[in-house]
Amino acid sequence: MTRPSISSTAPARQRAIVIGGSLAGTLAAAALREVVDEVLIIENDELPAVPGPRKGLPQASHAHMFWSSGVRAAEALLPGVTDRWTAAGANRIPIPTGMVGFTPEGWLRRWTAETAFLIACSRDVLDHAVRDLVLADTRVTVRQHTRVEGLIGTAARVTGVRTRAADGRETDLEADFVVDASGRGSRTPRYLAELGVRPAPERSLDLGLTYASRVFRAPGGTAGFPMVVVQSDPRTARPGQSASILPIEHGQWIVTTAGTRGGEPTARNEDFEPFARGLRHPVIGEIISDLEPLTDVTVNRSTRNTRRHFENVGNWPERFVVLGDALAAFNPIYGHAMSVAAQAALVLRDLAAADGIDAPRLARRVQKAMAKPVAAAWDLALGHDVFYPGAQGSAQSTPTRKDKVLSAYTYRLLSTCCGNSTMTRDFFDVTSLQAPLTTLVRPRVLLGALRGPLRPPLTEPPLTDRELALVRTTGPN
Template identity: 70%
Template sequence: MNGPCTAPARTVRRRALVIGGGTAGMLAAAALRGAVDEVLVVEADELPDGPLPRKGLPQARHAHMLWSGGVRAAEAVLPGITARWLAAGANRIPTPTGMVALTSQGWLRRWDRETHFVLGCSRDLLDSVVRDHVLGAEGVTVLQRTRVEGLTGSASRVTGVRVRGADGRETVLEADFVVDASGRASRAQRHLESLGVRPAPERSLDLGLVYATRVFRAPEGAEGFPIVSVQSDPRSGRPGQSASILPVEGGRWIVTQTGTRAGAPTGDAEGFAAFPRGLRHPVVGEIISRLEPLTGVSLSRSTRNTRRYFERVRDWPERFVVLGDALAAFNPLYGHGMSVAAQTAAVLREEAGLRGVDAPGLARRVQRAMAKPVGAAWELAMGQDVFYPEVQGGAPGLRDRVLARYVDRLVRTSCGRFSMVEDLTDVTSLQAPLTSLVRPRVLLGAVRGPRYPPLSGPPLTARELALVGGGRG
């Protein structure tokens, strides 16, 4: 006689929902993939098929660098992503050997030892490789042309989102975990307030920075050409103006110019050619005068520094996290936005994988842990930007001035001492905290100063000068 039949237990499926289909959102989806059964990415726009411009991301046309600290974080979230970027055409550019840079304190030497690296490619390519990798995996889907109108749940726990589709109809999507990665335009503060969550402290610093970018055809045989940049001096009392050349995929160079209030570049071709010739050194202007332009000039003005201190909200709701530019948006000049997005996604992956998305206090723990990489990049940006004239949102205090003088000393030393390059780049690549600059070794290097005298001009090799038609030394 057979015993009683027992119905099999129903498998509980957990679903995570990510607001935003950009790089930060895709990395968040990848971070959660192992902790839930399915991840749904909700994107307001239609995502392109391949490395093409994405609506709602005008800054994508400008030069983007992913520092080695960000590359390693992305690799932790998406194993194999670095090889995919390189296979798609991205350049791995070693620092300082692959950089010709005029800092606020002089020209950097191109030492023959690599300390760190940056990934050089168009933002369209970087985004598309991540998107294809994430959406090609089982368990991740995207809902496009759908806008998130609000969060559901209560002040103690988020249970999903209210969305409005392209047809105008509103529906509720339930989720066991929700991540806001919707970028600078995030409405997380407003959505949380509607649930009764107290608003997070917020700080913003606006330089009035304008970006102008044009893409040029690289000279024949220019593989391995360095990044070329002329930076501004925030403490000169003059508007901040800079220009850079970034070699990217497809035999192209992205040339980006920036200027703060009273020093902004223009959107016309004549002004674009003239602007870099008036900088602290005309090398960028001289190089591009011999290049063939492939595009017109693109302008962007959405460049303010904004940080939302969600980690300070005492009664943070369960099952909800904010990351990427929705958490902190930086002046793009420093190339830290994407790296921080990758590092915050890596934090999410580690915590969610270790504890599970339904662990009590997980969201608060994650939000607090994310404050570490965000804070490092924030201190770097604020320590420079607060000194520019006509900045809105703050003025330098005594701490800022003392720190700035010390950093100037470190940068000046790095122009003639290799060990200081290592220590400084550990910080600028977001692989070490700002506090590492007060270690005994660094303090001793600052006291000793540069070992070699300053360079008189850009350290381009004879081959590189020949490629770009000479140029001033």
């Protein structure tokens, strides 16, 4: 008698490929590692083994603000990452307590109740902690010095990527799921066109914004020093110029200046402090006047607002998702890009974990869900940027009547925040992406704006006596 055979075939292993090994890409890998057997990150650069710069991230030398909304999303994806950042010297800056901010409506008060917070460190430290945790998982590997040249599959489903190694060798890599997190230079629109997918609507707004940054040694004894920000005022019909001091690791400060078209900072060291002194308030120039510079000035001009509406593509292919700057790139002055990328990666994890990567229309549902945090940051950015002279792009580049009404209301809110702690909390809940934009039109907020500030405006930066003494007398270590 013949016994029936018992199949010993193991279930097929599932692989995800992530294009790009920067913050968005490594967070996407963290999101997928629980739902597939292996995740392969394809990276064109060499990723440093210790915190350090890399060729494909030229903006790393500028100030980066990681808002609490993004930090919490990153922590959900990578438990313990916040402790890694702080162990490496990152500062947790409570908002508004830890911020000295000069808005278009005046100085914000440093209310004691924390509304939001920032993780402040160099981009090198930020990325390394995430990358270190992700690559410690044996399910995640990275292939460096490799460029993705196209997608494999059809308009109905992506099945992998076509790659080229540094030696020119081309390889097709199959995958059960593909994520593009390759940044501003993403070639996904071209890749999708090659597969026969119809183009996504795309909007852009370019202010001609230029960033110039320099790292200084902080004065001795300034641990816990606040972030200092001097904002521009779009209502002046002049180029927007601004600056910030961001305390980072190892007793250093990143000082970043910025200017829109016609008011750009230069790359010359001798121009850096005068530019900061020439802003709407000279406080940042005054603070850095006696500090020891640790670097020369570095400049970045890749600051265009760009949004690709992949969520509106009706025939979106299965098993393919786009996130990070490849999906939407923002004016860096608002510090939203990293938080939006982290929130999008969390959306990917939750939907993929709930249904599995082979669930029908999963990629389309993920893309639509990601559009929510993207839209929040986009609306906040364009609501201000459209007012700067010389704005160019496919998005509305001249203010409409609606823009003007909303702008006037926003400035009324800002004026109220300068003298009202409750309104400040509501405002930063929204600008930190912890709450939707609709928060600002709730009846309580509308009534608060109608009443206006409860305290008179401040006439000087709200630095404490100790902080003033440190920056006036200590000088560099």
